[in-house]
Amino acid sequence: MNDSALTPERILAAAEEVLRRYGPGKATVVDVAQALGVSHGSVYRHFASKVALRDAVLRGWLERVRAPLDAIATSRTAPPARLRQWLTALRDIKRNKVLGEPELFATYSALAADAREVVGEHVEHLLGQIETIVAAGVKSGDFRKVDAQATALAIFDATSRFHYPGMAHLWNTPGEDAAFAQLLDLLLAGLTPTTAPPRRRKSAS
Incomplete structure (x- = not known):
């Protein structure tokens, strides 16, 4: 995915899909970034930490x-x-x-x-x-x-x-x-x- 198309909504949708498939142990920023095909730094631009992502x-x-x-x-x-x-x-x-x-x-x-x-x-x-x-x-x-x-x-x-x-x-x-x-x-x-x-x-x- 192009980083310019990355939005908080897309990240959250991907995070929910990762959770649904693999459970909470795989709901890390790196895991979600891999599912989206972007760098984990791109995700961090929208969510400052794993905790922030999980809370969202x-x-x-x-x-x-x-x-x-x-x-x-x-x-x-x-x-x-x-x-x-x-x-x-x-x-x-x-x-x-x-x-x-x-x-x-x-x-x-x-x-x-x-x-x-x-x-x-x-x-x-x-x-x-x-x-x-x-x-x-x-x-x-x-x-x-x-x-x-x-x-x-x-x-x-x-x-x-x-x-x-x-x-x-x-x-x-x-x-x-x-x-x-x-x-x-x-x-x-x-x-x-x-x-x-x-x-x-x-x-x-």
Whole structure:
């Protein structure tokens, strides 16, 4: 490839292909340069180090993972249905990645282990999406008045059993879908505004 045609996007695409074929052990600047047919110096002009290249690859992958979640979080769907849809989508995305593409997921997990800052950005973005939905629900009156940021963190933590890869060994157990649905019902019930019971009239003496 002509160096003048080399762009960050082309480098990242090549890096992802190298990762997919050979795993994280081959995702070095030299390996990617060889795949592109250029010198490693050409790659370094766009990415200062192997760490920078790997972080960029991981960041791109995580952005694609959360893109459908972004669409749900900013939709005009009623907040209760939107929150249920968002949490279900997060669960489905993680299940598809972990169970459907185990080798590829393991590769990206290896990158994530050395990129805490990138992973932290990703989690903060997810929390921001939940916060957006909760705040919309409070504003519309569908949810009771709560601290949207604190509630978002509580919801994320409460549902981690169903989306944290470390719990994947439980995802195919009987009753998993029912347990998830029950948790969503409980969370939404907890956010529903409470109404005071009607006052009873005093009986005539």
